[in-house]
Amino acid sequence: MAVDPADDRDDDAHARAAGFDRSAHQRLEACLAQDAANVPASKAGSVTHFEGETLVGNVRRFLAGEPLEPGFDGHSNCFIETGFHKALLIDFNYDTEPLPGKYPIPGVGPFTLLDESRANHLGKLGFRWAYWHLLLKGRPMPVPTLMSMAGKHAET
Numbered sequence: 001m002a003v004d005p006a007d008d009r010d011d012d013a014h015a016r017a018a019g020f021d022r023s024a025h026q027r028l029e030a031c032l033a034q035d036a037a038n039v040p041a042s043k044a045g046s047v048t049h050f051e052g053e054t055l056v057g058n059v060r061r062f063l064a065g066e067p068l069e070p071g072f073d074g075h076s077n078c079f080i081e082t083g084f085h086k087a088l089l090i091d092f093n094y095d096t097e098p099l100p101g102k103y104p105i106p107g108v109g110p111f112t113l114l115d116e117s118r119a120n121h122l123g124k125l126g127f128r129w130a131y132w133h134l135l136l137k138g139r140p141m142p143v144p145t146l147m148s149m150a151g152k153h154a155e156t
Contacts (some may be wrong), residue, residue, distance in 0.1 A: 045131075046076050046077050047074075047075070049135060049141065050075045050076070050145045050146075053071065053145045054071035054145070055072075058071075071146075073093045073095070073146050073147055074092075074093040074095075074147075075093045075145060075147040076090075076091070076092055076093065077091040077143070079120060079121075079123060079127065081121065085118055085121050086116045086117060086120065086121050087116065087117070087120040087121040087123070087124050088116050088120060089103060089113055089114075089123065091103055091113055091147060091152075092147070093146075093147040096147065096149070096152075096154075098113065099114065099153060099154055099155075100112075100113050100114045100115065100152070100153045101113045101114075101151045101152035101153050103151060104143060104151075106148075106150035106151025107151055110123070111123050113151075113152065
């Protein structure tokens with residue numbers, strides 16, 4: 001079914017009538033993810049992965065008649081290919097813009113945040129394998145759902 005942008009129906013009213021607060025970004029109350037979710041987060045694939053943990057837990061809680069819990073902080077990380085076998089890596093959430101540092105092991109890396117490098121490009125290539133062999137099979141990734149400030153250099 002095509003969506004008419006001129007349609008002025010208040011879809012949020014429907015969500016509220018069903019008992020959902022679509023503005024509760026950390027609880028993902030509308031049981032939606034990625035492009036369908038009303039969250040101010042990046043549309044990177046990592047966001048769907050990080051949203052998923054909160055979403056699945058809250059669907060289970062909803063079906064059991066339990067209160068929903070916040071758990072999604074808008075965490076996103078993304079490799080950005082810059083060419084010539086180099087890439088950038090960014091890691092951010094609702095409250096923190098991308099910062100320089102080392103990732104995923106604080107102070108060690110092997111990836112550098114906000115710095116173009118060959119290691120980041122190789123990380124992007126390695127993530128392709130992880131996507132097909134871990135993520136799509138529902139296996140855990142060794143990356144925390146919530147963003148950590150460890151290894152990041154915040155300006156003061």
